[in-house]
Amino acid sequence: MKISVTVNGTAHESDVEPRTLLVHYVREVLGLTGTNIGCDTSSCGACSVHLNGEAVKSCTVLAAQADGQSVTTIEGMATDGVMHPMQQAFMENHGLQCGYCTPGMVMAATSLLKENPNPTEEEVRIGLEGNLCRCTGYHNIVKSVLAAAAK
Amino acid sequence: MTVTDDRPASVLGTRLLRREDPALLTGEAKYANDLNVPGALHLAVLRSPYAHAKILSVDVSAAAELPGVVAAYSGTDLSGLWASPMPSAWAVTPDMKNPAHYPLASTKACYVGDGVACVLATSETIARDALELIDVQYEPLPAVVDLEDALSDRVVIHDELGTNSSYTWDLKIEGTEGQVAQAFADAAYTVSERFIQQRLIPMAMEPRAIVAVPQPFGGDMTLYSSTQIPHILKVMTALTLGIPEHQMRVVAPSVGGGFGSKLDVYAEELLCVALARKHKVPVRWNEERGENAVATTHGRGQIQYVELAADASGKLTAVRIRIVADMGGYQQLITAGIPILGAFLYAGVYDIPHAYDFSCTGVYTTLTPTDAYRGAGRPEATYAIERAMDVLADTMGIDPMDLRKRNFIAKEQFPYTAFTGLVYDSGDHLKAAELAAEMADYAGIRAKQATQNVPGATKLLGIGQASYFEMCGLAPSRVLASLNYSAGGWEAATVRVLPTNKVQVVTGTAPHGQGHETAWSMIVADRLGISPDDVDVLHSDTAIAPLGLDTYGSRSLPVGGVAIAMACDKVIDKAKKIAAHQLEANEDDLDFAGGSFTVKGSPDRTMPLAAIAFEAFTAHNLPDGLEPNLEAQVTYDPPNFSWPFGTHICTVEIDTETGNVEVLQYVAVDDCGNQVNPLIVEGQVHGGVVQGMAQALYEEAVYDTDGNLKNASLAEYLVPAASDVPSITLGHTITPSPTNPLGVKGIGEAGTIGAAPAVMNAVIDALSGLGVTDMPMPASPHNVWKAIQAAQGASK
Numbered sequence: 001m002k003i004s005v006t007v008n009g010t011a012h013e014s015d016v017e018p019r020t021l022l023v024h025y026v027r028e029v030l031g032l033t034g035t036n037i038g039c040d041t042s043s044c045g046a047c048s049v050h051l052n053g054e055a056v057k058s059c060t061v062l063a064a065q066a067d068g069q070s071v072t073t074i075e076g077m078a079t080d081g082v083m084h085p086m087q088q089a090f091m092e093n094h095g096l097q098c099g100y101c102t103p104g105m106v107m108a109a110t111s112l113l114k115e116n117p118n119p120t121e122e123e124v125r126i127g128l129e130g131n132l133c134r135c136t137g138y139h140n141i142v143k144s145v146l147a148a149a150a151k
Numbered sequence: 152m153t154v155t156d157d158r159p160a161s162v163l164g165t166r167l168l169r170r171e172d173p174a175l176l177t178g179e180a181k182y183a184n185d186l187n188v189p190g191a192l193h194l195a196v197l198r199s200p201y202a203h204a205k206i207l208s209v210d211v212s213a214a215a216e217l218p219g220v221v222a223a224y225s226g227t228d229l230s231g232l233w234a235s236p237m238p239s240a241w242a243v244t245p246d247m248k249n250p251a252h253y254p255l256a257s258t259k260a261c262y263v264g265d266g267v268a269c270v271l272a273t274s275e276t277i278a279r280d281a282l283e284l285i286d287v288q289y290e291p292l293p294a295v296v297d298l299e300d301a302l303s304d305r306v307v308i309h310d311e312l313g314t315n316s317s318y319t320w321d322l323k324i325e326g327t328e329g330q331v332a333q334a335f336a337d338a339a340y341t342v343s344e345r346f347i348q349q350r351l352i353p354m355a356m357e358p359r360a361i362v363a364v365p366q367p368f369g370g371d372m373t374l375y376s377s378t379q380i381p382h383i384l385k386v387m388t389a390l391t392l393g394i395p396e397h398q399m400r401v402v403a404p405s406v407g408g409g410f411g412s413k414l415d416v417y418a419e420e421l422l423c424v425a426l427a428r429k430h431k432v433p434v435r436w437n438e439e440r441g442e443n444a445v446a447t448t449h450g451r452g453q454i455q456y457v458e459l460a461a462d463a464s465g466k467l468t469a470v471r472i473r474i475v476a477d478m479g480g481y482q483q484l485i486t487a488g489i490p491i492l493g494a495f496l497y498a499g500v501y502d503i504p505h506a507y508d509f510s511c512t513g514v515y516t517t518l519t520p521t522d523a524y525r526g527a528g529r530p531e532a533t534y535a536i537e538r539a540m541d542v543l544a545d546t547m548g549i550d551p552m553d554l555r556k557r558n559f560i561a562k563e564q565f566p567y568t569a570f571t572g573l574v575y576d577s578g579d580h581l582k583a584a585e586l587a588a589e590m591a592d593y594a595g596i597r598a599k600q601a602t603q604n605v606p607g608a609t610k611l612l613g614i615g616q617a618s619y620f621e622m623c624g625l626a627p628s629r630v631l632a633s634l635n636y637s638a639g640g641w642e643a644a645t646v647r648v649l650p651t652n653k654v655q656v657v658t659g660t661a662p663h664g665q666g667h668e669t670a671w672s673m674i675v676a677d678r679l680g681i682s683p684d685d686v687d688v689l690h691s692d693t694a695i696a697p698l699g700l701d702t703y704g705s706r707s708l709p710v711g712g713v714a715i716a717m718a719c720d721k722v723i724d725k726a727k728k729i730a731a732h733q734l735e736a737n738e739d740d741l742d743f744a745g746g747s748f749t750v751k752g753s754p755d756r757t758m759p760l761a762a763i764a765f766e767a768f769t770a771h772n773l774p775d776g777l778e779p780n781l782e783a784q785v786t787y788d789p790p791n792f793s794w795p796f797g798t799h800i801c802t803v804e805i806d807t808e809t810g811n812v813e814v815l816q817y818v819a820v821d822d823c824g825n826q827v828n829p830l831i832v833e834g835q836v837h838g839g840v841v842q843g844m845a846q847a848l849y850e851e852a853v854y855d856t857d858g859n860l861k862n863a864s865l866a867e868y869l870v871p872a873a874s875d876v877p878s879i880t881l882g883h884t885i886t887p888s889p890t891n892p893l894g895v896k897g898i899g900e901a902g903t904i905g906a907a908p909a910v911m912n913a914v915i916d917a918l919s920g921l922g923v924t925d926m927p928m929p930a931s932p933h934n935v936w937k938a939i940q941a942a943q944g945a946s947k
Contacts, residue, residue, distance in 0.1 A: 033185035034178015036407070038356045039440040043865035046356060074178040083176060091172040094830045097838065098664030099175025100356040100407030106176065121878065129872040132865065134356050134408050135664050137841030137902075138873040140834060 003067040007032070008076025016063045022056075023047040025063035026073055034074040034103050038132070045131030048104035048111075049073045055111030057104075057130070074103035077110075086110045086148045095144030097135035105131050109145045118149055163677040166830040169669045170683075171662075180405040183377045184360035184437045191362060191433035192221055194423055195278035197268040197285050198446065199260030202294035202517035202858025203308065206258055206287060209268050214284040219277035221430065223270045223285065226257030232425040234393035237481075238416050240383075240637045241488035243513070247318040250309040250515075252481040254418035254425075260289070261308060261480030262519050263859055264445030266418055271426060275437060294517045294858030298454050298475045301514045308480065308515050315515045317478055318487060322494050322509040324570050330506040331460075334469030338460035342543045347927050348453040348531045350477065350852040353524050354870050357407020358438035359447060361420055363427035372428065373400045376420055379409040380701040381661050383638070385693045387416045387484075392425055403691040406663030410842070411523030412447050413663065414703045415484045419446075444863035449852055450524020452477030453490060457497070457535045460506075465547050465554050469506035472497045472535065476513045479520035486522045487513050488636060492622070492704075493528030495571045499536035500580045500620045500796060501558040505570040517858045523703060525842055526900040529621055530907060537617040537908035541915065542924070550597075551912070552588060555618055556581060566889065573630075575620065575794045576896075577886045579822070584618055584798040587820040590882050591800040604920050611805045612815075613917025616798060617908035623897035624793035625704030639788065642706070643698035644714035646675060646722050647782035650768035652761035654679065654686045656718075659699015660711035661691045665899065666831045667707060671715055673827055674893070678719030679760060680746030698786065705795070705897025708827065713891045714787035720892075721783030726763045729781075732774040733766065734758055793888050793896035797821035799840070799905035801913040807921070810936035812848055812914055819905060820882040823898040829883075832898050837879050839902020845871050846903075847910035848929050869929075918942070 004013050007030060014029055026032045026049065035058060038046035047058045050072040077084040086106050089095070096102040105128065112119065112127040119127060124145045125138070133141060174180040211223035236251040255266045268285050272278035293306045301308075301315045308315055324330075335341060362375040372394055378384050381401040389396040406413065419436045427434040438446065456473040476490040490511045498507060540558075544551035559580040560567050567575040588594070593614065600612045625631075626640035645657040656675055660667050672686035689695050699711075723743055730748035731738040734756050741748045748763070750756040763781065766772060770779030802816040819836055826832045849869040853861045862868040869875075887894030907928065914930045915923060922942035926934055 027185075031187070032178065033181065036182070036357070037184075038358070039865040041440065041864045041866040044356065044440075074176075078177055083173065087176040090176055091168055094169065094834050096172060096175055097666070097834055098356065098408040099171070099180055099405065100182065102175055103178050122874075125873040129874040132356065132870050132872060134354060134410065134842070134870065135838045136834060137837035137839075137879065138876060139837040139841075139879050142873060142878065 001064060003064055005066045006070045008072055018064055020063040021059055022061040022063050022066050023058035026058065032073045032075050036100050036103060038100065043132065045108055046101050046104040048107040048131065050107055050111060053114065055108045074106060077106065084110065085151050089144040089148035093140050093144040093147050095136065095140045101131060101133040105133065105141060109148065112145065113149055121146065161677045162673050162683055164826055167669060167673060167683060167828055169666045170672065171666055171668050182357055182360065182405045182407055183362060183375050186362055186375055186404065188362050188364060188433045188435060191435045192271045192273065192430065193275040193278040194419065194426065194434055194436040195270045195282050196266045196419060197282045199263060199265040199267050201260055201289055201291050202263050203292040204260045204289035205292065206256060206260060206267060207290055208288045210286040211268055214270055214281040217277065217281045217284060219273045220281045221271045221273065223268065223281060225268050226253065226255035229255055229425065230257060232429065233391060235391055237418065237421065238387045238391060238484060239482045241485045242635055243320045243487045243491055244318045247487060248312040248314065249317065249482050250312055254421045262517050264519055265480060269422060271430065271434065294856065296516060296518065296854050296856060296858050298477050298514055298516065301516045302475060302512065308517055317513040317515060319510060319512045320491055322571065324505050324507055327505045331469045331471055331508045334460045334506045338468060339463040340461045340543060340546055342459040342539050342546060344457045344539050344542055344925065346455040346457060346535055346538060348451040348455065348534065349928055350452040351450045351524055351846055351850050352444055352852050352868055353410045353412035353447065353450055354865065354868065355408035355410055355412055358440055358443040359413065359417065359419065360437045361423045362433060362435040363423035364433045365427045365431060367431035371398045371400065372424055373402060374420065374424055375402045375404060377406050377413060378403050379406065379413040379661055379663055379703055381691055381693055382659060382699040382701050384416055384420065388421065388424055391421055400694045403661050409663045410525040411450060411527055411703060414523045415448055440865055441863050444868065445519050445860055448483050448522035449479065449519050450521060451531060452521045453531050455531065455535045457539045459539050459543055461543060465543065465549065465557050467501050467503045467558050470498050470503060471508045474511035476511055477518065477521055478513050478515050479518045480515065481520050483520045483522045486520055488634065489521065489523055489528045490531065491528065491634060493532030495573055495622055496529055496532035496620060497536050499533060500560060500618045502560045502564065503570065507570050518854060525839065525903045527704065529900065530843065530904045533617060533619045533904045534908045538911060541912045545919065552584065552593060552616060555584060574791060576791055576888045576890050578794060578796050579884060579886050580618055580796060583796060583820045583822055583884050586882050586884060587798040587800045587818050590820065590880060591802065591816060591818040593800060596802055609807045611807060611917040613803045613805065613913040614800065615909050615912025615916050616800050617905045617912065618798045619905045620794055620796045621705065621901055621904050622792045622794060623705035623900060624709035624789055625706045626792060627790060628788050638700065640700065640710065641786050641788040642700055642711040642714045643784065643786045644711065644718045645782060645784045646715065646718040648722060648760065648764045650765055652685065652764045654681065655689060656686060656715055657689045657696045658711055658715060659696055659701065660707040661701040663702065665702065665707060670708065670827045670831060671712060674712055674715050675719055678716055680744065705899040708895050709793040709891060709897050710787060710789050712827065712895065713893055714785045716893050717787055718783045718785040721785060722781060725783065726760060726781060728774055728777060729763045729766055730758045733772065789891065791890045795821065795823040795896040795898060795901050797901060797905060799909040801909040803913040803917055805914065805917045805935060807939055810932035812930050812935060814844065814877045814910065816880065817877055818880045818882065819902060820884065821898065821901050822884040822886050823901065824886060824888045824896040825894040827895065833881055835898045836881055836902040839900060840879050840906045841871060841876050843903040843906025844876060844910050846928055847907045849875065851929055
């Protein structure tokens with residue numbers, strides 16, 4: 001089926017199988033491999049992207065559902081070669097180690113701050129509970145999000 | 152004024168932000184499943200649904216006919232591709248029983264997830280669809296799930312071995328026969344406990360991914376794999392497949408965490424390479440999470456019998472340990488050796504006489520093979536001794552902190568030759584424990600506990616401690632030889648100063664989240680007096696970094712980082728010859744500081760490294776016989792392990808009505824010697840602590856009696872989320888290691904080693920008033936509730 005999706009500001013017209021997941025569409029059709037796949041049960045959040053500005057797990061959205069919508073992936077977060085403030089906060093606070101959960105974590109965290117610009121530590125922890133990290137123990141991820149909120 | 156005064160403050164020990172981060176934060180980094188390889192076929196593996204079954208027949212014909220399928224194979228079909236069985240590098244005893252293990256089983260499946268057939272297709276979905284068309288006839292056999300049932304040989308899994316027991320490895324201290332028995336006979340107090348180290352699933356966030364790219368006419372083979380061990384994998388793949396080693400190249404691209412689970416040579420790696428060779432096209436495989444849960448190695452899996460003897464003052468007089476360790480269905484790369492890595496640590500941080508008796512039996516079950524998982528043997532050992540110390544304190548009616556203080560190896564006793572003959576390099580356990588106690592307000596919490604934990608209270612406060620020693624920095628090669636390990640423990644480094652004074656460092660370490668590029672650049676910058684921005688770190692590709700033994704066992708800094716520092720020193724030695732020649736001075740009269748050589752007493756006679764690098768490049772005016780380059784290679788074999796240590800204190804509150812455990816505070820005081828980058832050290836501890844806390848509170852691979860893994864997904868296996876764990880309070884003491892020039896020790900596993908016993912001691916402490924003396928991990932609401940009910944029932 002034919003879909004038109006704006007991804008990171010660029011309009012794409014594509015012909016996809018109806019069963020194609022959004023995550024496979026961005027990775028395999030558009031070559032945007034920054035969005036990672038960490039599970040097959042929508043548990044880990046590694047594949048989080050923004051659909052019309054709101055974080056979704058792209059493994060639970062069909063590419064067809066994004067027809068006519070706007071998608072932002074991790075590749076679309078930096079502007080003019082400068083990282084998004086959330087990306088910078090993760091770097092400054094050592095909020096990542098292996099980096100595999102990181103794109104999804106950044107997408108979820110920016111969406112969280114959009115909803116709640118001044119969260120408490122507890123609100124950050126609850127807001128990110130759909131995104132798993134095995135390296136950081138979350139300590140510096142939470143610190144990064146709080147730092148981004150304070151900016 | 153001396154030149155040294157002009158030297159900028161060293162970058163070493165600063166919180167330099169990681170150079171790895173921008174690529175990882177922007178999606179620019181490439182993991183193995185991101186690699187675009189035109190023409191690659193996709194591999195899918197059919198896995199046994201039975202824990203234990205004879206394979207009567209495998210019919211792949213229908214799968215082979217599916218459009219898009221290029222080939223489908225049974226284990227028997229591929230039996231000619233293997234020059235030898237899958238590698239097992241650690242025969243811990245000369246008579247260890249180890250069944251031949253091939254990438255696909257052909258006669259018998261030995262765990263749920265054991266590969267029995269495979270498909271090659273033009274897409275991943277077609278390959279997986281085709282698996283459903285393969286017809287395998289099985290004759291199910293009884294599963295062996297329980298370790299002590301396995302030991303009984305009621306059902307023998309590998310007929311050719313005649314038993315499920317793989318080995319029994321004893322650590323006896325020569326000349327001390329009878330001392331242990333005597334100590335127990337003379338003891339004022341004894342403790343005898345049975346602890347279970349439940350099986351854990353490592354669950355690195357990146358499942359494994361592999362691409363094998365052949366050069367059919369040239370003969371070369373490149374294997375891209377999500378691995379911690381590109382160098383070991385290269386040698387083992389060459390040997391297992393009969394590929395000349397010089398034609399085998401392994402690349403570990405960005406790797407999304409390992410925790411020991413990518414320290415292996417896996418069936419799928421061998422299948423991809425073998426099939427790429429056979430079909431003369433690239434072959435790739437991506438692991439799904441559900442596969443990862445059953446087909447990637449598990450960790451822990453032990454029953455521990457722990458006995459302590461103590462005199463009337465609580466001073467330990469003997470330790471006796473019996474371990475039954477779960478190998479799983481087969482041995483993977485170092486399965487048998489994992490419990491042995493803990494064998495030396497069951498006396499923990501305590502000064503015990505030469506009365507130690509350790510024995511471990513490795514046993515096969517019909518479960519996923521076990522292997523290294525963060526800490527590998529050492530968290531298990533630390534758990535056993537630290538839980539047992541709390542039991543001893545309880546028996547004596549004294550505070551567990553007090554008991555530990557009576558037994559710590561004293562600062563003055565270092566370097567301390569332990570009963571095992573191993574030398575503990577440096578330590579100050581009392582200082583770490585006192586700092587942790589102060590930070591956690593240990594006395595205040597004990598006081599609060601006295602008022603809060605009254606009869607009838609439903610919110611009970613508990614505080615628990617673990618003091619640990621970690622044997623890491625694997626490892627002195629001769630010690631590995633004495634343990635019958637088939638490789639050494641050295642690490643290689645090359646430091647190369649380019650003509651423009653930029654520096655390339657080639658390391659044999661293989662980072663997968665640890666930040667080696669940043670840390671190694673800091674070591675070089677400090678040594679050579681340059682900016683870390685001028686240092687490039689090359690790694691994880693055997694064509695670029697051909698020598699190395701990779702990353703595990705908290706070895707990268709104390710072995711690999713030290714090799715880099717030593718290579719820098721060799722570069723400086725060579726540069727000094729060039730500087731002396733150019734400055735017409737004696738080498739002994741030159742000082743090197745801030746990146747420049749200066750003639751002692753003549754501050755104007757100076758030559759910067761940049762000028763020397765260019766001289767080495769042009770070679771117009773070098774000393775006679777000196778080779779025109781400015782580089783050095785070092786292969787460093789550490790003289791000792793490194794021995795980080797510390798004390799962790801956890802405070803919990805338990806709701807006795809729901810069984811829920813809330814961690815109120817977690818204080819970790821760790822001492823890893825000198826810190827290259829405290830930011831990275833802290834990150835390692837945070838992550839390690841949460842992984843240990845996860846063992847204590849959340850995680851367990853749960854099997855039914857038929858050997859089915861009941862929680863083979865991230866929806867059911869409880870990797871903690873941000874909302875499940877607290878922020879962590881860190882403290883550090885710094886006791887440099889005297890055995891290496893950087894004074895460093897490893898830190899990657901320390902958090903995991905300290906956390907599980909600290910949390911469980913806190914849980915038991917909270918419930919002790921109810922008569923609870925122990926419970927199995929994880930201290931889930933259900934297990935806590937059951938323990939309370941059992942204790943209450945017993946007291947009625």
